[in-house]
Amino acid sequence: MGVTGGPTSPVRSRERFLLGESVQGAVRGPILNSWIRSRMLGLSPEQTDLPYTDDFDPDSRLVRAAAPVLDQLQSRFSGSQMNISLADGNGTVLQRRFGEPALAGRLAPIQSVPGFVFAERYAGTNGIGLALAERRLCQVYGAEHFAERSQSNACSATPIRDQFSGHVVGVLCFGYPRSYEDPALPVLVCRAAESIERRLMEQSSARERALLRTYLDARLRAGAGEADDNGRLIALEELTDGGLDLQDQMVLKAQATELISNPQRAAVEVPLSHGRGVTLLSSPVRSLSGVEGVVVEAVLTGDSPPAHHLAASKPTAAALGALA
Secondary structure, eight states: OOSSSSTTSHHHHHHHHHTTOOOBTTBOHHHHHHHHHHHHTTOOTTOOOOOBOOOSOTTOHHHHHHHHHHHHHHHHTTTSOOEEEEEETTSBEEEEEESSTTHHHHSOHHHHSTTBBOOHHHHOSOHHHHHHHHTSOEEEEGGGSSSGGGTTEEEEEEEEEOTTTOOEEEEEEEEEETTOOOTTHHHHHHHHHHHHHHHHHHTSOHHHHHHHHHHHHHHHHTTOGGGOSTTOOBOGGGTTTTTOOHHHHHHHHHHHHHHHTSOSOEEEEEEOSTTOEEEEEEEEEEOTTSOEEEEEEEEEESSSOOEEEEEEEOTTOSSOOOBO
């Protein structure tokens, strides 16, 4: 997508949006939705500052897992204007790597120093913030950025998940000049994020790894292998794509937690809003190492096509661990 010229270019569409005109059909859906959220938050495209904090752990599990991967990426992009950033689940940048080391000295602190917060509610539409909001790979080109200071750049960003809990714990983002577009970048950023996720899993305890293996085995036995998303776990709070609002999620979480706390086979019908419903099916599982857990399959019904999600947790867990 170009950034100049034409009635449907991001520049023209963005101008129409800021003037209060409809731009549906001219802008990609996730970008338009993010612009709307940014405007509702009262953000200004001319805004140049972001929240900054030095209250983060520079040696966290995420940083330790990501460090070797970031080093490899820096070597791969050596000599280029690539700006690689690692952010936590709140959008705070924890680490930066540059293809050209001197680039760090030429960029403004907001683009070169860890500690700035790029969550959408502060920075508007940007790679890190959009990846956190959409919970998936996102690309933002030129004038698709809400802030004018970022409109000469493009980025590809994807969430990093804790494979055990399914929660999004960070974001890996490639930032680069708009002219440096490469179709291979989205694939590369996803593979790098998967490497970080594997390294995070290696830091988990033997009990956690055993429970995850048992969960995945039970998932395959349940016949959901064809519908899985490459084994990626998705937290209950992320089931917005299936039309589940916050109230629905809370109802499901409470019922699933009750099933997990009572490790036996059960089937429970749970009514949801908008005429939808869900059947929760729980089954106890036990690994070879003796770790016990519960797998819960949620079968959504109603206006949308059925969707199957599986959950696993220790029987004593206070809340639903993860869905896939």
